[in-house]
Amino acid sequence: MTTEELFPASETDPETTGRLHERLVTAAAREGLLDVAYRTLDTPVGTLLLAATEQGLVRVAYDREDHDAVLSRLAELVSPRVLRAPARLDPAARQLAEYFAGGRRLFELPLDFRLARGFRLAVLAHLPAIGYGHTESYAQVAAAAGSPRAVRAVGTACATNPLPVVVPCHRVVRSDGSYGGYVGGEDAKRTLLTLEAA
Known part of the structure; x- marks a missing residue:
């Protein structure tokens, strides 16, 4: 039996593949998988x-x-x-x-923080409190998270944030106002801060 006989073109076109994928997703969701x-x-x-x-x-x-x-x-x-x-x-x-698009300042989504623990989780919990269009220094975030001397740990927490953009680690900057590092790169951080400043 040839491949064409096993998998006729009509059964492997993108539309059919898409329908089969949707059936798989529906079945997986229904079965709790x-x-x-x-x-x-x-x-x-x-x-x-x-x-x-x-x-x-x-x-x-x-x-x-x-x-x-x-x-x-x-x-x-x-x-x-x-x-x-x-x-x-x-x-x-x-x-x-x-x-x-500039029409939302606050995300209203259920979040699953299972990928963060300990002090990193405390930092992530604080980040949404930094208002849209505002920034805080790593030192300010460390103090707000309960460990004023843990400035480097704040940097690590931001760098490993599993939910960038939604949990706004881009709003954390150096004490001198410079951007500092960002998981999405400096251009992405600049884009987000510029969007929020507009």
């Missing part, structure tokens, strides 16, 4: 990978983080049942699009 859903979103700071568990948004990743590597890491840390299932991420995608 969709542990991590993901999709991508084109934005002014590049293509973002969005991933969510049933608890909420668990990961936002920049292109430069290597989306395939991020998905592999999610399979290791959360569950091997990772599937492209855009519908679960529709609210996050919509709110991010509104943010980048």
Whole structure:
């Protein structure tokens, strides 16, 4: 039997493949097998990978983080049942699009912080309190998170933030006002801060 006989062209065209994928997603969700859903979103700071568990948004990743590597890491840390299932991420995608269009200042999404612990989690919990269009220094964030001397640890927490943009580590800058590092790169940080300053 030939490949053409096994897989007729009519059964392997993109439309059919898309329908089969949707059936797989629906069945996985119905059976409780969709542990991590993901999709991508084109934005002014590049293509973002969005991933969510049933608890909420668990990961936002920049292109430069290597989306395939991020998905592999999610399979290791959360569950091997990772599937492209855009519908679960529709609210996050919509709110991010509104943010980048200048129409949203605050994200209202359930968040799953299982990828952060200890002091890093304390830092991430504080970041949404830094208002849209405002910044705080690493030292200010360290004090707000309960460890005034842990300035470097704040930098590490920001660098490993699993939910950049949504949990606004881009609003943390050096004491002299310079940008400092950013998981999405300096250009992305500048773009986000410029958007919020407008």
